[in-house]
Structures are given as structure tokens and as C-alpha cells.
Amino acid sequence: MDLNLDSFFHTVISMSNVDHFTMKEVSVGFCCLTKTEHFELSEIERKVSGYVKKLLKKGQLEESSIANNKFKTYKKTRLFYDSNDITKTRAWLLTEFIKDCRAQRARFIFEMFEYDKALEVYSKSYANSHDLEEIMKPAHELLKNKSSLLKNKIGIIEQLIELYNREVLLVLKSDY
Known part of the structure; x- marks a missing residue:
């Protein structure tokens, strides 16, 4: 993206x-x-x-x-x-920032779903053959870690968007 x-x-x-x-x-x-x-x-x-x-x-x-x-x-x-007077610029920057955050969040969500699907495949493989478990365990752990990291990033971006929205409301209230 x-x-x-x-x-x-x-x-x-x-x-x-x-x-x-x-x-x-x-x-x-x-x-x-x-x-x-x-x-x-x-x-x-x-x-x-x-x-x-x-x-x-x-x-x-x-x-x-x-x-x-x-x-x-x-x-x-x-x-x-x-x-580019200040009021137009501020509004434009706020909109662009939120769009950038949402685009990044969407990308992370897509990647996380890919990792989660791969984890499902690994889990099904474990169920079918316990011999594969030891071979696949390092890759499975890596996928779990990456999925968890992406979930954390998504959470941070969502908090950032929420904080930014609150800040925007404060700025808009102070302008009037």
C-alpha cells in the first residue's frame, strides 16, 4: 500500500x-x-x-x-x-493525518489476518501429524509473535486516532 x-x-x-x-x-x-x-x-x-x-x-x-x-x-x-491560510491548513493536515493513520491501520489489519490464517494452517497441521510439530514450532512461534506485534501496533494507532480526535475537538472548541 x-x-x-x-x-x-x-x-x-x-x-x-x-x-x-x-x-x-x-x-x-x-x-x-x-x-x-x-x-x-x-x-x-x-x-x-x-x-x-x-x-x-x-x-x-x-x-x-x-x-x-x-x-x-x-x-x-x-x-x-x-x-494555505492557517485555518485551511490546520483542517487539511488533520484530515490527512487521520487518513494516513487509517491507511496504516488497514494495512496492519490485513497483515495480521494473513498471519492469523497461516497460524490456523499450522494448527491444523499439528492436529494431523504430531511429527511435524517440532519442525514447525519455530515458524509457528514467529507467526504468533508477528501477529501479536501487529495487534499492538493496531492498538497504538487506534489510541493515536482517538487522542488526535479529542485534541481536534479541543482545538475546534477553543477557536469558537
Whole structure:
């Protein structure tokens, strides 16, 4: 499952101290923001490139090249600031964050069901042949551990979504 990381890239680009930036700087900013270990930097740079191209098409960024620099730099335009006022940005980020969490939870649930199905197969094999039990026991334990780990991750994501929803309600109440 390919997660949409645009909300994270948008967060980095929207920072007030970010202007005249390169795609590599946004990629590194993303890594710092998320403390990610799940993506290769080249994959992140590819995704940043796609997001920057979207902003260029919308006229929210301008591209410039410095003669001695091999990297293109990008500058936020007035249209970027106009279309990204704080209330719109906050609502958009909240929505994107929840979508990202739900997508990750769905992926973990799918993986957990795969492990649970494999555990059923192992259990049926045990019932049919006790000779296989010793051979299959290490793999069975590994599947149980992975399934348990995924259940824990799902629980954490669900708690995170719940906490985030409560925080959103507090923010929305304080805005009015």
C-alpha cells in the first residue's frame, strides 16, 4: 500500500523559515519531522518531486536555478500563502493525518489476518501429524509473535486516532 505523504511534505514546505528550498531539503525535513526509517531517501525524494510538481502546476511555487548550484530551488508564491491560510491548513493536515493513520491501520489489519490464517494452517497441521510439530514450532512461534506485534501496533494507532480526535475537538472548541 502506497501511503500519501503529501501532508507531511506540505507541513515542511509551509514552515515559515522554509523558502528558497531544494527537493533534497524537503526530503531531509520530512525525515526529521517523522523520524522515519521505513523509506529510502531516494523514494522520499521521488515523492517530494511529485508533490513539488503539483505545487508548480498550481502556481504556488516558482522554480529558479542558481548558476553555480546543480539543484533547482523553489520559492513560495503569494498564491501559496493565499491558498494555505492557517485555518485551511490546520483542517487539511488533520484530515490527512487521520487518513494516513487509517491507511496504516488497514494495512496492519490485513497483515495480521494473513498471519492469523497461516497460524490456523499450522494448527491444523499439528492436529494431523504430531511429527511435524517440532519442525514447525519455530515458524509457528514467529507467526504468533508477528501477529501479536501487529495487534499492538493496531492498538497504538487506534489510541493515536482517538487522542488526535479529542485534541481536534479541543482545538475546534477553543477557536469558537
